[in-house]
Amino acid sequence: MERLILKRLLNWKKSPYRKPLILKGVRQVGKTWVLKEFGRRYYENTAYFNFDENEEYRQFFETTKDIDRILQNLMLASGQKILPEKTLIIFDEVQDCPKVINSMKYFCENAPQYHIACAGSLLGIALAKPSSFPVGKVHFMQIDPMTFTEFLIANGDENLAAYLDAVNTLEPLPDAFFNPLYEKLKMYYVTGGMPEPVLMWTEARDVEAMQEALSNIIGAYERDFAKHPNVSEFPKISMIWKSLPSQLARENKKFIYKVVKEGARAREYEDALQWLVDARLVHKVYRSTAPGLPMSAYDDLSAFKIYLVDVGLLRRLAQLAPTAFGEGNRLFTEFKGALTENYVLQTLIRQFEVTPRYWSQNNPPYEVDFLIQRENDIFPVEVKSEANTASKSLRKFRELFLEQVKLRVRFSLDNLKLDGDMLNIPLFMADGADRLIGLALEQRKNG
Numbered sequence: 001m002e003r004l005i006l007k008r009l010l011n012w013k014k015s016p017y018r019k020p021l022i023l024k025g026v027r028q029v030g031k032t033w034v035l036k037e038f039g040r041r042y043y044e045n046t047a048y049f050n051f052d053e054n055e056e057y058r059q060f061f062e063t064t065k066d067i068d069r070i071l072q073n074l075m076l077a078s079g080q081k082i083l084p085e086k087t088l089i090i091f092d093e094v095q096d097c098p099k100v101i102n103s104m105k106y107f108c109e110n111a112p113q114y115h116i117a118c119a120g121s122l123l124g125i126a127l128a129k130p131s132s133f134p135v136g137k138v139h140f141m142q143i144d145p146m147t148f149t150e151f152l153i154a155n156g157d158e159n160l161a162a163y164l165d166a167v168n169t170l171e172p173l174p175d176a177f178f179n180p181l182y183e184k185l186k187m188y189y190v191t192g193g194m195p196e197p198v199l200m201w202t203e204a205r206d207v208e209a210m211q212e213a214l215s216n217i218i219g220a221y222e223r224d225f226a227k228h229p230n231v232s233e234f235p236k237i238s239m240i241w242k243s244l245p246s247q248l249a250r251e252n253k254k255f256i257y258k259v260v261k262e263g264a265r266a267r268e269y270e271d272a273l274q275w276l277v278d279a280r281l282v283h284k285v286y287r288s289t290a291p292g293l294p295m296s297a298y299d300d301l302s303a304f305k306i307y308l309v310d311v312g313l314l315r316r317l318a319q320l321a322p323t324a325f326g327e328g329n330r331l332f333t334e335f336k337g338a339l340t341e342n343y344v345l346q347t348l349i350r351q352f353e354v355t356p357r358y359w360s361q362n363n364p365p366y367e368v369d370f371l372i373q374r375e376n377d378i379f380p381v382e383v384k385s386e387a388n389t390a391s392k393s394l395r396k397f398r399e400l401f402l403e404q405v406k407l408r409v410r411f412s413l414d415n416l417k418l419d420g421d422m423l424n425i426p427l428f429m430a431d432g433a434d435r436l437i438g439l440a441l442e443q444r445k446n447g
Contacts, residue, residue, distance in 0.1 A: 001195060002153045003030065005143050009038045012139060013115065020104040020116040025143035026280055026309055027121035027224065028217050030195040032092055034143060035117050039088035043115070047080040051100060052093035061099040067111040070103065084113035095120035101127075105134035122224060124278045142280075144350055145193030145310040148343075149431045152184060155202045160184065164429060170439055172415035173426065181428040182413065186325045189339050192312015193346075207322050214316040221281060228275050236260075236272035244282070244308060245318035248338035252367070253305045254287070254360075273306075283307045283349060288357035288371050291378040291404045295354055295371070305358060311343040340385040341369060344411050344430050348372055348381070351434040356381070359397065366393040374437055377406055384412035385427075394422070407440055409433070418443060 012021055025031045039046030049057055060073040071082055082089060094100045100118070107116055118138075120126070127133060146154065152161040163177055173181075191201045191210055194217055200210040225237040243260045247253065257264040276282045287303035288295060308314040324332035348356050352372050359380065360367040370381040380397045382389075394408045398421070407421050414424045416436075423440040425433060 001030075001033075001146075001199070002150065003034050003037075003143075004147065004150060005034055005141070006038055006041070008141060009034070009117075010042060012141070013042060018112070018115070019108050019137060019139045021118065021141060022101075022104070022123065022127075022138050023117060023119045023141050023143055024123045024127075024280070025119075025121070027220050028194055028196060029143055029145055031119040031121075031143055032090075033195065035088070035090045035092075035119060038117075039090065043088040044083065044086040045081065046088045046090060047074070047078065047082045048090045048092065049074060049078065050092045051097050058097050058100065061097070061103050065103065065106050067103075067106050067114075071111075071114070082114070084111075085115065087115070089114060089116045091116065091118040093120050094118045095122045095126040098126070098129075102134055105137040108134065108137040122227065122279055124280050125227070125275065128278050145312075145346070146195060146198055147193065147347060147350065147431050148185060148188050148428060151188050151191070151193060151198060151202075154198050155184065155187075157184060164432060167416070167429070167432070167436075168439065170416055170418040170423070170436070170443060172417060178415060178426065181426070185428040189311055189315060189343065190322045190325055192310040192315065194310055194312060197312055211316070211322065214312055218313060218317060224279070225275075228272075230271070233272045233275065236269055237275055240269060240273055240276060241281075242317075244306060245314065245335075245338070247306060248314070248342065249318070249335055253338070253341070254303055255306045281309050283309070283345060283355070285345065285355065285370070286357050288359050291359070291371055291380070291401050293373070293376060293378070295357055295373055295378070299357065303360075307342045307345045309346075311339055311346060314342050315339060336385040337383075340411075340427060341383045344381075344383045344427070345370065347430040348433065351431075366396045368393050368397050372409075372433075374434065378404060379407055379409050379437065380405065381409045381411070384410065387413040389414065391422070407437065407444070409437065 012018060023031050023035065036046060051057055060070050064070060075082055091100055107114060149161050160181055191197045197210045197213040200206050200213050226234050228234055228237060239260050247255055247259050257266055257269055260269060277284050285305045286299040288298045289300055290298050292298050318335060320335055348370060352374060354373040356370040356372050358368060358370055368380045369383045372379050372381055380394055382391050382394050389412045391410055398405050398408060407423055410422060410424050411427050411430055412424060413427060416426055417424050418440050425436055
């Protein structure tokens with residue numbers, strides 16, 4: 001499998017300002033594989049230490065802060081050689097080892113010649129504790145589920161991925177590319193972007209094994225809920241997690257606590273929900289009252305939508321069978337909007353630094369699915385799971401905020417085109433949204 005994050009890791013390796021790396025990402029998203037593959041490709045050797053499998057390694061960090069001594073102990077215990085610049089040192093499963101995380105400060109200050117990468121699941125939770133974090137002494141990187149582009153490459157469709165990458169005019173795609181890309185996107189909704197289910201599908205075309213891999217990942221996450229420091233939160237986290245498909249299936253996708261449990265109140269469930277957000281198992285998208293900067297200044301903190309980390313996990317959690325993706329299946333049609341929105345959010349979160357927001361008003365009701373900030377501009381985004389779409393809410397948004405709206409963006413199954421200030425991006429081109437918006441702005445400026 002080819003993961004695009006390898007390019008970012010190579011930039012980190014070459015950087016004159018390199019600091020120890022902390023790679024964050026949910027369980028089974030491919031952190032360990034990526035780091036080992038990176039070591040294999042770009043270093044003479046890799047020294048790998050797993051603090052979950054070998055808890056005794058933790059002691060080396062508890063007794064001293066002397067980097068030379070720590071490294072000597074690790075080499076002797078593991079039989080691996082560690083050379084400055086030439087060895088990639090991987091510390092894995094560090095989420096329960098504050099002393100190891102804290103030692104990054106001393107590696108950064110006293111031994112910058114060593115290349116160190118740390119990984120762990122639930123690191124977002126561990127780092128939310130203020131205990132001993134080496135502020136300013138580490139470089140963070142986030143690894144998310146595989147993108148649709150990475151899925152195409154894994155599926156042997158490098159030609160389609162290369163074609164998407166090469167599109168540099170806002171003109172309709174020929175059917176010879178459009179139709180297969182739409183078919184592959186439906187498959188991506190089924191597998192999602194977690195490496196194991198993708199592997200089961202792309203290598204063996206084994207639907208049962210792919211289903212089981214997704215179930216196992218969900219099971220692993222549900223076991224992780226028990227790691228909340230307050231045991232009484234465990235059932236609440238579980239209930240929120242299980243309510244997500246029905247939250248997203250509703251016409252108005254604003255998160256409602258009553259869907260979790262009849263009579264549930266925000267203050268009882270806030271901590272449980274925040275745990276899921278810190279673990280990055282879910283993304284929280286706030287309602288925005290206006291397209292202003294900074295975006296956070298316009299957040300309505302009482303209204304938000306929640307999306308899952310991965311579209312395939314959402315499909316599995318909703319217990320939607322893979323066969324639903326055949327033509328005209330009622331189940332898929334009803335839930336298609338939720339999957340499509342989740343998929344688009346996943347790709348927007350990767351491309352834009354600021355977490356997207358959404359906009360709505362009640363009387364009369366209008367809703368724009370997402371607002372994204374690109375440089376210092378804010379763009380309204382609408383997501384449609386079909387073709388031939390009308391965009392009442394985008395029209396209303398432009399009326400209300402005419403001065404601020406340079407471009408409106410719609411993801412749908414219509415072909416690629418720029419029509420006045422409306423850019424339509426086919427859903428399977430969502431990974432290239434940032435680049436396509438740039439092309440549209442350029443064309444409008446010159447047109």
